[in-house]
Amino acid sequence: MTQRQVFPPLTLVATGLVCGRGGIGLTAALSFSVGPGQCLLLRGPNGSGKTTLLLTLANTVAPLAGAFALEGQDPDAGPQLHHCGHRNAIKPRLSVLENLDFWRAVNGATGIATRAALDEVGLGPLADLDAGYLSAGQSRRLALARLLVSHRSLWLLDEPTAALDLDGHALLTRLIDRHLDMGGLAIAATHDPITLPDPARMETLVLGARP
Structure with missing residues (x-):
């Protein structure tokens, strides 16, 4: 290894x-x-x-x-495995951070911390914003952050x-390459x-x- x-x-x-x-x-x-x-x-x-x-x-x-x-x-x-479908599976009335905390709890806290993951995908400043206010691209970034908070092969x-x-x-390329x-x-x-x-x-x- x-x-x-x-x-x-x-x-x-x-x-x-x-x-x-x-x-x-x-x-x-x-x-x-x-x-x-x-x-x-x-x-x-x-x-x-x-x-x-x-x-x-x-x-x-x-x-x-x-x-x-x-x-x-x-x-x-x-x-x-992680399956990241074409739908982002985001709860609009929960904050960006609460959405990611939920998925980390469901999938296992084996990766990086939720705030670190949000920083990684460029959503750190929006952590406390209701996820329903995110743009389509920002919602996709939040979905990708789930890959980081729970390690799966x-x-x-x-x-x-x-x-x-x-x-x-470019972000997606970096995430895949590091994975x-x-x-x-x-x-x-x-x-x-x-x-x-x-x-x-x-x-x-x-x-x-x-x-």
């Missing part, structure tokens, strides 16, 4: 995985692996199954065929750059380009719309 490694060496392996909803397949049979320090980008048109694949990997939607596993996982270690990110400006894109530095792994479905400093850390899986 490197000096910066935080997470155990886990590898997500999928074999012949077919994803869909209502019994209708949206993807072909997919086989891939993502190891420590790697990021897999999911590309494809709307309806090609990117979101459904993430939901399947998050154990929210059952696969239609095939299998996947997070190899090397300690069954007693608790949840090992696997990040499943659905359109993580949605509503973010150029500074927000990979710590031995984590990430899978991101996105229409926007994400470029890490070391391109060898990234692979792309293109999903095609099925007839």
